Amino acid sequence: MPDLKELAQKGAEKVLQECLALKAGEVVAVFFDEGTSEPAHLLIGAAESLGLDLRVRRVAITVQESFALSETQELCDEDQEAMQNARGIITCLSANQRGTPYRTKLLQFGTTDGKRLGHMPGADLSILAHAVNIDYSAANIRCENLALALTLGNTASLETYELRPDGTRIPHQLQIPLGGMRRFPITSTGLVPLGTWGNVPGGETFIAPVENLAEGSFVLSGSFHRFVITPPDFLILRFEKGHVVEVEGSGASRQNFDQLLAEAHALDPTNYLALAELGIGVNPGISDLTGSMLLDEKCDGTAHIALGDSARYGGTIRSSIHEDLVTRSPSLWIDGRPTLDHGRDAFRETDWREKLEHVEPIAVAMDAHIRRTAANVEISREQTLRVRRVVAAGRQCTYTVGDPECTRVLAAIYNLLPFTPNTRTVSALSSAAAQLGIPEQSFLSALTILRRHELIK
């Protein structure tokens, strides 16, 4: 059985090769501090052995914290130069709260075209060994499935459970409006797309719900900042119009949670109780909750909500706080279709991936002009059609549309459309599709699906 360091070594290689997709000769900038030198040295060693061109920045925690004292403080020349010339950037820094403004500066500066930034606050050997060392293709599929459902869905019903001493579970439901194509989730798979940043480890899909509408109750049975709730303890949060209106519970959990709310209230008395996020963790490498929310929220078998800021994830609530609250083994339905069943994956392809023959075509005039929308579409060599939308602050929502047969037809028809600003009439497009052997009915169904996903207009 390999020991922790060996596994962590493998994880470090995965971060560079898979998460940031770096190749020999490319430049990588690694930021670390005295609290993260162990994982950082593994990353540096892995970078050297992979033939990467290294830029190493050791930034003392006191220097990082100085950014909390002045909003106008800029990154020093050395930090900027390290990032400017890099293809990949890793922020392997301690996760202390006073260092957040510095880390935010790094994210803002480093999230730009042609770069990948892996954000690793609080990294340690265990994270490299387990949370990072996962099968990314499986995590990717789950994240994208969830993204598809959260994109198309109108309402999420999150069922969480109050565990009674006799072992029975009392369900609580929180109805969360998603907006149905008006809000897009963020897929944080751990594989960082070019030009964006992502948490490493990744493994969650999350969305900013439509504001001021969520109703119901939520059982907080997992963790929140710096505190892990030990079963059978729990807290119940009641929501009205998208805000927490009541908290039930007792003991240490309640005490710590009240303290968290008091601190949040001090920072933002207006929005500290506003629902800001619904997220689902899919990372099988994270099995224990630790109170470190960047990890806990990705734990497989959990879901989380957050209070406070949603603007950085595509919502409209601006706040200086964002508190994630993780629950264990929840169930989730989106528009009544099962997505999680007591923490287990319950997503059914047939619920969300369109089949051409099941789609009722909408009426379109043959002389109507059709154009591509601003959404990015990638068509793979296998002719699958994948949507890639920028959601907020350099984060992305990606998913594949349709079942295997449907996606090929969608890709073929999409390819027949000219690029912006040009258009093509439905009749011309229909003739071109017919030449590819696509029947009229399938063509019209495909148009309906492309329009449903706002890929054509």
Next chain:
Amino acid sequence: MPAVDAASLTAQFVKNLKENGFRSRRQPTSDDEFDVHYFDLTPLKIRSGIYTPFLVLRRASHGDISLDHYHSIIEKAADFFAHQSNSNFVVLLAGGQLTRQEEELRAHAAASNVAILERRIMDAIATAQKGRPKERALGTALGEVLGRLKLSPYVIGKHAIGSRFFGRRTQINKLMSGRQGGGCTIVGNRRIGKTSLLKEVQSRMRADDPSTLVADIYGGAKFQNTHEVLSAIVRGLQPDARLLQDNTPNREPNLIRNFSSYIHSLADRDGKSIAVFIDELDGLLTWDSEQNYRLLDILREAFDHERCHIYFAGFRITMEAKANKLCPLHNFGRLVQVGPLSREETVEMITRPTENLGMDLSDSDLTGAIYSETAGQPELIQYCGAELIHYFIEKGQVPDATTLLTRVAEDRGYEQAIFGSFLQNSTARERLACYLLIAHAEHLSAPLDSYEFGMATIDSLLQKHKVSMDEHDLYTLISNLQVGGFTTPVEGKQHEYRFSVPQFARYCMNLDLKFLTGKALHEVNRARADSKLSTLRSVQEWAAESQTPEARNHD
């Protein structure tokens, strides 16, 4: 207009602005009609000058003013505006509430660049929270009174300075912090914003110290020798300098021999700072390198002084000179590189002005789409911003991303900036290489915004069409595409490039890539067959030819 204590209200309003961080270095002034308070509205990022005058009536309260008198006040305010050089408009503070009849005056005043802020509006601004909300309240009010178009900071084809200058905080800090004398060199691709950066530094230096003597020189192909350049500098600093009158034939003019001592004495005599800005340095370096950098030697000696500063901007030849240990530019001050704006800067460039003009983008995906579309190219972001404001004025709401980007892509100016400029400023082989690369990306199903290529890919694609080039020609081809802003180097990856903006490839594909490839190939072959294959144009010739009309008209 009802007689409310107008004088006290306007005084309170001015005080409120001052207490909430609106400032200006310029002291209040008075004339017969008005007390004038100056505010620097550039942080609002709407189109304003450095000093925006806020006029307060001196002699009468607003309640006493007849309609005719009001007309005459507006005339005087308009006249006041006409005599301002650094303002885009003036603000007239009206202590009362305008009646319907008087409201017509507001439109009349706006046409004369006078924004009347009446009591209701002043109240709304004064009660808004400090910081962004107050900025928004003031900006929105001005936008409603003067029209958003007038305050739009997105002015295409003009250098962006002051309130229209965005991002580049790091570069500005570097350039301004190097002000203990000496030189600074700005390098970057064509149309990336070097000139705007140079002008912005100049404007900030003038604002910091109005006594600074400034010479602003546009290099390019305008000057042919050292004497011409030094004369232009002296003329800029001191138009009546005696040094300019020396025309002694057959020996080195005094101007060249005494330039350094002249500059030093100018700085020492009055204790003034001297700043010289030389844009398009590549054009000067072309001939200066042939005279062993005589000009740069003189400039280096002259500006090696604590109160003398010289700023250069250029591209490839400048970069080469900066790296050349034998060139006086080497180690002479700091090197500041200018690339595309970052995502954050792009978002700020769009959201800050539009929010301050009362447009809410918070629930839209516009900023992300604009960044994806423009890849941070400032000129292209200007097109998007301008179209966004036009649409809002037309429809009263913000467009969705598809509508905005479609309208932008349909704009002939935008097409010209991307595709027209490519056709005009590239050789047949450069065009052929681009068309083949786009087809290659399509063949690989690679997204156009992340398709990357190097010299080997270009070579192999050209070889497939029996077009062979040696390394030097390939290097020149790649450099020319980069200088033209059509391709961008991939950071952190040696000798790899990508297309600067995806729309460039889309224009090509919409026009029929096969046809374009055939045409370019035909041209390349014809040139070969005629045995008149001209050598690739030099960068400096090319740069001179491809100057923007504005740059050509400079000076």
